[in-house]
Amino acid sequence: MFAELLDTFTQLINQHPTWAGLIVFLVAMVESLAIIGVVIPGVAIMFGVGTLISNGTLDMASTVMWAAAGASFGDGLSFALGKHYDKKIYTIAWFKNNPDVLKNGHEFFEKYGAISILIGRFIGPIRAIIPLIAGILDMPTKHYIPTNLIASALWAPAYLIPGFFFGKSTTLITTNLENGWPFILLFAVLIWAFYKILKQR
Template sequence: MDIKSFTDPVILFVQHNAHLAPLVCGLLAFGESLAVVSLVIPASTILLALGALIASANLDFWPIAGAAALGATLGDWVSYEIAKYYKYAVFRVWPLSRNPQMVEKGSAFIQKHGIWAVFIGRFFGPFRAVVPLFAGIFTMPFIPFMIANVASAIIWAIGLLIPGLGLTWLMA
């Protein structure tokens, strides 16, 4: 199955249901930020494409970007809480169970950089899926975790949606 088979139906759905664009973007961002799920959902690609749709369908950017930021924040928060509860048992779940080097690198990254790892990890595909887990396992304090989580989610959401929006404006 190619990526187009995932992206096209979502984009078509939003074209026909523009009022649901914030909800769709929020759910995509949630899935993209939720540990493990993010590895199988091409949400970043879809969000980039939806950025172009925002301009061409004359949708309001900020509610959609806000929903995407909220979804991303919630996805990381859920991942953090799961790891806080299950601790090292999380390492027995795919993909961590099959990638001990990912566990080692993720552990070292979070221990070395602290909340900056949460912030920076949002912008790098494979790290996005596991950094919140490591933050929860190593019991990073909640408030610093959430500050980095929210700040990075806002920048990430805007950064994913603006390129398509800008290209559409340039081509108009």
């Protein structure tokens, strides 16, 4: 599934390079939205985006900015929905069928308060729900906005860099295999011969 997702994303970027920033923004925004973000594999998607940075398809600095902006906007929408609909959120069918989602979000927010916006951004199961909870519990907007901006700014590189290094490492391994295959083959033969000798003895 991850390979297919990455392949689709790569094709989309390659076909529309001028829209790459906007595409990253939308991906980060959608995976940050309440309910949608709970079921979308955000870590895998951002990991995939990181690999695209490693091969030069995307630029690191601009991608980080677009991803941070998308995450901040998505969280902001969830916060606004929580503020506007308040307790009506509990009547949504999905939350009725998954009561632990809101319950865990409430407990986390009550435990850490405003800082939960920052901490929760890095915890998969509750990442997309904390801004909604903050809105429902009427967190002051003047406190929410700066915390949200800081959280998104830290989250974007933290989730992109692992994919970047993974992409770089696979490139190095491939290059080393291409250049050093005779030595690798010789080493494998020696290991096999050593194993056969030990087995005979």
